[in-house]
Amino acid sequence: MTNPIVSLSIAARMTLNMHSLNNEGGEGNQIQTRMIDVVGDDQQMHNVNAISGDMLKHVLMEHFYRRAKEESMALCESCRQFNVNRINADDTFMATTKGIKNATFIDQMLQRCAMDDIGGILVTAEKRSVPRKSVCEFGWVAAIPELTRTESYFHAKYVRELGESQRQEDADGQQKSGSNKGQNIFYRPSSSGVYALVCHLELHRIGYNDITQSYAIDEDERQRRMALLLESVLYTFLELNGAMRSTQMPHLVALEGFLSRSTSAIPAPLLSPIIGGQHNRFAYREQAEKIVTALNGKGPERVKLENFDSLSDFAVLMREVIDNSAPQALAR
Known part of the structure; x- marks a missing residue:
């Protein structure tokens, strides 16, 4: 096995047609799509359609949940039922950990539930207020200015x-x-256009107790959770769950971007695909490649960047990362 990946970043331009994945609500008989303001590559403000990072995080965790059950991975009582309150609603665990120190509580929580480890949780039950930061981070999936249109249909x-x-x-x-x-x-x-996506995974924090500064689970279990997380990232692109999929399932027609990974404390570079706008769609890739060259310098290749030009290329690349990072970690 090669050196373990510490952090991994994904930046991509995703072309979606006829989707309505993330709406703000309704007013009268009109459903309102979610819109945000962004500064484009032309340094002007643009109002564009967007999909919230919360939506993609939920899609990721749903895929993780299904695979975790399939692999008989450790899940708390609440997460076995896909309860949004997660370990806060696990009455048995909360009763048995009542009164113990926060550091010990985090250790036991990480050992008990893979979902709370990966997805993060703010524990508020039993008069506690203990945060567990998520391992995975998603930004808003923002439309590239001038390359997206939203229409309303009767x-x-x-x-x-x-x-x-x-x-x-x-x-x-x-x-x-x-x-x-x-x-x-x-x-x-319904919206159609080109969207910018950014995602970052702090893989070194899987099973890591930020209070004790040590791992609460063994290396084999860390590899299993890492492989499952990376698989779930891939499935998130393959099945973009969200609103109105029963009649407006989105057409994903293109996916291109880069995947960067680091095997040291050097961060895996991440740049927004909004860079370059509609005129130079590969500008963010070119900048990322220069950054990787600068970070590695004349020393060993601690940071690596690979481009992908389609969903199939991305799937092949993710499989390579999974097999090299956590070989034979999961049942086939």
């Missing part, structure tokens, strides 16, 4: 059973607009 829900008098009223054209008995009119947004 929908109607019809009621089959109407009285004869109502059907006659409709036929005579006497029903007033806005008072349509028997149908609900509403509008749904």
Whole structure:
């Protein structure tokens, strides 16, 4: 096995068509898409469609949960049911750890549950307030200015059973607009365009107790959790869960970017794909490659960067990283 990866970063441009993964809510009969303000490569402010990092983090943890159950990995009682409160709702664990020091509590929590280890948690039960920082970080998936458009589309829900008098009223054209008995009119947004994605994984912190500055689990278990996390990152791109997928499942038509990894305390470089705008889509890659060269200098190659030009390239690259980092860690 090669030197273990300490940190890993992913920057990518993702082309999504006809998606509505992350909306802000509704006003009347209009569903409102999520919009944010970003500074573009032209140094101007742009209002663009976006998918929150919370959404992608939830997708990642859902994939992690499924694989963790499949691999019989350690999960607390609450996480076995995919309860959003996670270990806070594990009454048995909270009762048995009542009164112990926070450092010991974190050790036992990391040993008991892989999801709380990877996803992070703020423990607030039993008069505690103990944070566990997440191992994985996602930024907003922000549209590249001028390369994304959001439209609103008309929908109607019809009621089959109407009285004869109502059907006659409709036929005579006497029903007033806005008072349509028997149908609900509403509008749904859908966005298409190129989106910038950034993701960072602090792999060295898997199973690590930040209070005691030591690992609470053995190396074999750390490798298992690392392999599962990296697999879940790949599955996140393969299955982008979110709102309105039953009728507006997104068309992922392109994925290109870079994956950087570090085997030392040197951080794995991460640059936003917004750099370059619509005119130079590879500008962020070019800068990242120069940064990696500068970080390595004339010494050993502690930082490595590899580009991918499609979802299939990304899948192959992630499989290589998983197999080199945690060989035979998971059942096949």
